[in-house]
Amino acid sequence: MFLVASSSPADTAGVASALADHAAPGDLLLLVGDLGAGKTAFSKSFGAALGVEEPMTSPTFTLAREYRGRLPLHHLDVYRLEQMSEALDLDLPDLLDSGGVVLIEWGDMIVPMLPADYLEIRFTFGEGDDDRLIEFVPVGARWAARESALAAVLGVPIEGGS
Numbered sequence: 001m002f003l004v005a006s007s008s009p010a011d012t013a014g015v016a017s018a019l020a021d022h023a024a025p026g027d028l029l030l031l032v033g034d035l036g037a038g039k040t041a042f043s044k045s046f047g048a049a050l051g052v053e054e055p056m057t058s059p060t061f062t063l064a065r066e067y068r069g070r071l072p073l074h075h076l077d078v079y080r081l082e083q084m085s086e087a088l089d090l091d092l093p094d095l096l097d098s099g100g101v102v103l104i105e106w107g108d109m110i111v112p113m114l115p116a117d118y119l120e121i122r123f124t125f126g127e128g129d130d131d132r133l134i135e136f137v138p139v140g141a142r143w144a145a146r147e148s149a150l151a152a153v154l155g156v157p158i159e160g161g162s
């Protein structure tokens with residue numbers, strides 16, 4: 001786990017872009033945090049850095065949208081799912097196996113339905129209106145193996161073995 005402090009939407013955009021530059025086919029990212037924390041803002045910057053040219057909208061009412069970038073990008077929001085079992089209809093394994101990158105807003109609501117490997121990105125509010133703390137939690141071997149590389153990309157010093 002590592003943390004990045006953001007003090008503006010531009011900071012968050014920078015974090016999202018850096019991460020998108022390192023995105024690989026089959027990456028699953030959960031965006032977690034309260035209303036207005038920055039999940040959609042992050043997603044839009046991530047998409048732009050991935051080469052998505054069309055405007056990305058908040059998927060709150062559409063559940064899932066696919067965009068074309070360097071990799072296919074699937075932007076999901078599961079806030080309005082009535083039952084966890086509806087998450088099966090999202091066909092996550094298929095989206096990931098077919099080489100896409102998947103972002104899920106409120107993804108922590110469907111943890112039991114998720115594949116074994118994902119990166120949880122958790123937004124919390126800080127002191128000032130524009131302050132956010134962004135916590136990166138790797139889940140599964142795929143992300144554990146990439147944690148220190150990601151931290152380096154985001155400029156976070158990772159503690160050594162001692």
Ligand SMILES: Nc1ncnc2c1ncn2[C@@H]1O[C@H](COP(=O)(O)OP(=O)(O)OP(=O)(O)O)[C@@H](O)[C@H]1O
Pocket residue numbers: 006007008009010011012033034035036037038039040041042058060105129130131132
């Ligand atoms: N440091 C920051 N990082 C990200 N967004 C910020 C920051 N400071 C202020 N904001 C503002 O906070 C808002 C975040 O809204 P956004 O739609 O991204 O939230 P959300 O987490 O997707 O909420 P919801 O759960 O309602 O979809 C935007 O208006 C954005 O400009």
Ligand SMILES: [Mg+2]
Pocket residue numbers: 039040041058060105
């Ligand atoms: Mg949102």
